[in-house]
Amino acid sequence: MQGGKKGSLHVMISVSHLRKRFGRIRAVDGVSFEVGTGEAVALWGANGAGKTTIIRCVLGVVRFDGRISVGGHDVLRRGKSARHLLGYVPQELAFHDEMRAGAAIRLVASLRATPLADAMTALERVGLEGCAGRRVRELSGGMKQRLALALALLADPPAILLDEPTSNLDRSGRDDVVRMLVELKRAGKTVLFASHRPEEVAALADRVLVLERGRIVDNRSPDRLGAAGPSFRTMRLRVPHAQNDAAATALRAEGLPVENNGHGLCVNVAHGAKAGPIRILVGAGIDVDDFELLPLSDAHDQEILP
């Protein structure tokens, strides 16, 4: 294995001066970091901090300013080569509900030029043997994430990217997935993962990059995480249904990313400025029926993007 050195480690993932905008919103603002081979690094922060965007940039699926390389391959210029070295576990598996697990395995195995026999053993590795004939909709949340993990491990890539892999799981499902990830880390895989669950970070991470508003504000050991935590929280606002779109527009006009998930409008609010979104809506002539601050562990699965 070749690569640049970071201390005593070879560098697997190198991110340099990464910037990404979505319209007026700066999702990532000048982020630089490196992940050594065999290292597990957590991207920690509230919704909208930039975790998912950074992972998508490392995968090269969105355009960005700056430079990212994986195993020495520039992800924009040599994206295919870089992605060969990466397995990806999304927040939620996006396969069609009617697709069978075996068909999903065959698709990804074909894309990664992996022999089908090896691919099927990947199902066994995550405890899904005998599930190849089951449709995606028939799998529980935990099984879907284990399938996602099996797909990510198909060609035995040296690095795995995980985007809040346990955010949709119950306690038992979370424990299963975290246990598998710890085993992968022990086996020498490089792991870069986004999370806002302290227990997940503590179990898996060697290092934590704390993100706020698209910037790295701290680079710390996971045992020092408990005291800090992100300084942003997610607020869910309920407005009359007919005013939903107008409310989202008003908040976005003030530079606040909004997610409208059918249960209300979610925005990130800084400590000491929680009344800001309500003030904006009232100023725009929109009635606020209700609001609540979501606990970190219940926060939404997706980052709030415009």
Added chain:
Amino acid sequence: MTSAAMTLRSSPPTGLRGFARSLRVVAIKELVDALSSRWFLVNAAVFGLLAVGLSFVSLAGAGVSGLSGFGRTAAGMLNIVLLVVPLMALTAGAATVAGERERGMLVYMLAQPVSRAEVLLGKYLGAAAALVGSLCLGFGASAILMAWRGGTDGIQPFVAFFFFTVLLALSMLAVGVLISVLARRSGVAVGIAVFVWLTLTLLTDLGLMAGTLAFRLRVEELFSLAVANPLQACKMAAMQQMHASLDILGPAGLYAMQTHGEHLRVILLAVLAGWIVVPLAASLAVFSRRSPL
């Protein structure tokens, strides 16, 4: 920091071989998706039933008109082709990218070791295979019936008509894919596709008639505007094959035959090919720059 490039022990093929491999994988996935789409299956079944039904009607009337069974069927099928095939192709194309973007599947696909060009072209080829397959079934069933009951006299124009229908389907599919790349939601993509279908099938003809009256268009201008519509190009090409004359189309048809003569077929083929290449190139340009989110 310096960093030498790392490779896996079993690296997949690169270059043209790798491109072809990824293209094939994505195309097969798209083909399977298309064949499991109820909307597509209903369209294909309707087209097949109409084609076979028309064959029966043509056989029943054989001998009454001067046309053979194949000629009568092709003439009858022309209107169905111009109505049903663009709708099938446009909506199939509109479903290729927008739906997967909405579901998050597009990000997942692009997170695999494939290029955007491979994903888009693979999707086009897969949808094209499904579409051409359904046309083969419709035309094939009709041809078997005609050959069985009435012989193979006049089959050549029928085959040529099938060829132009395939070109029309591929061109409309390319337009559908462009719509799908541009639209953020699948519902919007399908809505735009239906609007484009209505425009090409109905509004363009009405617009040409109105334009001719309002602006006193010369016959060559009328021909140029008419032939720019792929449906009209397909219609002219098919009719030229069936009747060897376009006088049935009026002054524009006569002008086309007299001015372009034997070159007309090439012009019409170029128009249809242009409607495949240009929208597909535009789709690639947009898709390679646009966020898959």
